[in-house]
Amino acid sequence: MMDLLGKPVADAIFEKQKPKIKEMLAGGVVPKIAVIRTMNDEPSVRYFNSIKKKFEKYGCECYAITKELQNTYDLKEELRRCSEDDSIHGVLVQRPLPKTVNVVDTLGVLSPQKDIEGLTPYNLAKLFTNKEFFTPCTAEAVIELLEYYGVEMESRRVVILGRSISVGKPLTLMFLNRNATVTVCHSRTEDISSITKEADILVSSVGVARFVKDYMVKKGSVIIDVGMNSKNGKLVGDVDYEEVKDIVSMITPVPGGVGPVTVAVLLKNLVKAVEMNIHD
Secondary structure (H helix, E strand, O other): OEEOOHHHHHHHHHHHHHHHHHHHHHOOOOOEEEEEEOOOOHHHHHHHHHHHHHHHHOOOEEEEEEOOOOOHHHHHHHHHHHHHOOOOOEEEEOOOOOOOOOHHHHHOOOOHHHOOOOOOHHHHHHHHOOOOOOOOHHHHHHHHHHHHOOOOOOOOEEEEEOOOOOOHHHHHHHHHOOOOEEEEEOOOOOOHHHHHOOOOEEEEOOOOOOOEOHHHOOOOOEEEEOOOEEEOOEEEOOEOHHHHOOOOOEEOOOOOOHHHHHHHHHHHHHHHHHHHHHHO
16 A cells, blocks of 8 residues: 655645746745635644745745634625735635635635636636636645556546535546546435445545545545544544555545645645736
């Protein structure tokens, strides 16, 4: 069994961005991301700190907009302000958000050129038509991992657990665009294990600690664990690593798998946003 470590994948992405950022800084342009935060749960804080540390290491500016957003209108106003601020090149809305906020409806007011998460209707439509512009970072991180480690996707049977707008749905399209055969499972899917056992590549993004057990996976399959769950003070994935490690051929550990690559993809998208702004 091989661990699909995220660090070498992330490092390769970061290295490609270094000369671009260096040129921007020399020209007096500092890539800047605004992170809108409404919650202070452990995964959110961990993710923001990892973004800030990495971005500042490479000369980019990362600052948090922390406020209590009571409804969709409040978030829309903040996104409009960020869209109109020329010093901001990219915007990240950290989740989870209050239940009173409609994420899909809200993100439509954000400039697609600053949507480095790839979640505005414009960017999702681009993905749907196989003309990828900005793609959701975690979904793209999954593809980056598989490509880096030489995992064939064409003609493979892929099963995705979860149908979120940020991972499950966009990742379905990204696999289809690479000629995989894709099945999506969710909370209403019956007899999930009978489906997951057929997967050559299994991606889990359900947000339930150690949900995927040994009887649910195919021998020799590749497992991508997107989950980040806090259990007994520790960060664990959706997959019970100890149970499946002797069955599968490859698996991403948690932490240390998809997470670092997601941050790297976010930086790559920020650099792309700055480049578009310069050329406009």
